[in-house]
Amino acid sequence: MSPEPDTLEEAGRLMTICNACRYCEGFCAVFPAMERRRLFAQADLTFLANLCHGCHGCYHVCQYAPPHEFDVNVPKIFANLRAESYAHYAWPGFLARAFHRNGLFVSLAVALALALLLVLTFALQDASVLFGEHSGAGAFYEVIPYGAMVWPFGLVFAFAIIVMVMGGFRYWRDTAGRSGAGLSLPAILGGVWDVLTLKNLGGGGGGCTYPDENFSFARRNFHHFTFYGFMACFAATSVATLYHHGFDWVAPYAFTSAPVILGSLGGIGLLIGPAGLLWLKAKAEPAPQARDLLGMDVALLVLLFAIALTGLALLVLRDTSAMGMLLAVHLGFVLALFATLPYGKMVHGVYRFLALVQDAAERGSLH
Numbered sequence: 001m002s003p004e005p006d007t008l009e010e011a012g013r014l015m016t017i018c019n020a021c022r023y024c025e026g027f028c029a030v031f032p033a034m035e036r037r038r039l040f041a042q043a044d045l046t047f048l049a050n051l052c053h054g055c056h057g058c059y060h061v062c063q064y065a066p067p068h069e070f071d072v073n074v075p076k077i078f079a080n081l082r083a084e085s086y087a088h089y090a091w092p093g094f095l096a097r098a099f100h101r102n103g104l105f106v107s108l109a110v111a112l113a114l115a116l117l118l119v120l121t122f123a124l125q126d127a128s129v130l131f132g133e134h135s136g137a138g139a140f141y142e143v144i145p146y147g148a149m150v151w152p153f154g155l156v157f158a159f160a161i162i163v164m165v166m167g168g169f170r171y172w173r174d175t176a177g178r179s180g181a182g183l184s185l186p187a188i189l190g191g192v193w194d195v196l197t198l199k200n201l202g203g204g205g206g207g208c209t210y211p212d213e214n215f216s217f218a219r220r221n222f223h224h225f226t227f228y229g230f231m232a233c234f235a236a237t238s239v240a241t242l243y244h245h246g247f248d249w250v251a252p253y254a255f256t257s258a259p260v261i262l263g264s265l266g267g268i269g270l271l272i273g274p275a276g277l278l279w280l281k282a283k284a285e286p287a288p289q290a291r292d293l294l295g296m297d298v299a300l301l302v303l304l305f306a307i308a309l310t311g312l313a314l315l316v317l318r319d320t321s322a323m324g325m326l327l328a329v330h331l332g333f334v335l336a337l338f339a340t341l342p343y344g345k346m347v348h349g350v351y352r353f354l355a356l357v358q359d360a361a362e363r364g365s366l367h
């Protein structure tokens, strides 16, 4: 499912105007990357769209923005082109449709995953187990056996990672591959640094004009809470896996243990970050936004928030009779996240990272 010709044509038109104007060259990596080009083929536009962080900065300062007849709206056209590139690189092809009406798709996946977990738990477990109190090592697995928890989740997660890596390879071949930007260690490290610091959400140094024309670091800060919260939760799961298989230490773990501390910090980050990003999104000026794509952003943020909320509730109430239900609901949300990873907003992490690596490679080749 290739990007729409109209979207590519409009993105090319805007980049031609911007390349003559160049007023925004200090705002982000997009404009210097644009200036390294004279013509804008599909590969160039796809790269620039994925390099754009949607900060709205270039819209608020643009003397050619609507109602000017040039109708320059870079954040909006790049948001549309990004979403079309997500669908283009999705595999299998028929699931690319999931990017259309993505909010509905993710909601259905959540409903299905919750129903599956709850129906199976109720069908396979006696009510006295499900609503009983459990404590000590193996308490969670008395409600949902370890094998039933690990294997389905592991397989769905492995499938999601494979699909996302495949999409990343195909994207890189079509963009950096065509521009001749070579992969190198400095370029990869440059891309990693840009992801970790979100340098491009800093505008010219005073923050970006999001959600309105005032400069602010709010979006970068809430994104940091979300990203590092997610990474802390991932680290908690990894350490818990090591405990289980390496040392035969069976969950639940003490409040002072590494998995619980990491999971708690990650959970708090995933409450603050997504809630903050949703708040900013609700306040954001509509003109530079692609409103059709809001469902995709909102679906992921709500899902991450729900995972964090149920995870923290499970931690606090794990010694009570609410633990069984909370565990099934929490796992339902996690399963929905894993299943929709390659077909929702989460893929922006793959393509944005690769665009940042390509940008670092192109900058490196100039020196």
Ligand code: SF4
Pocket (backbone or CB within 6 Å): 017, 018, 019, 021, 022, 023, 024, 025, 058, 059, 061, 062, 063, 064, 065, 072, 074
């Ligand atoms: S967005 Fe507007 S002000 Fe910025 S470079 Fe393009 S045309 Fe110039």
Ligand code: SF4
Pocket (backbone or CB within 6 Å): 024, 027, 028, 029, 030, 031, 051, 052, 053, 054, 055, 056, 057, 058, 059, 074, 075, 078, 200
């Ligand atoms: S919206 Fe922000 S990140 Fe995107 S091109 Fe404009 S200034 Fe750059």
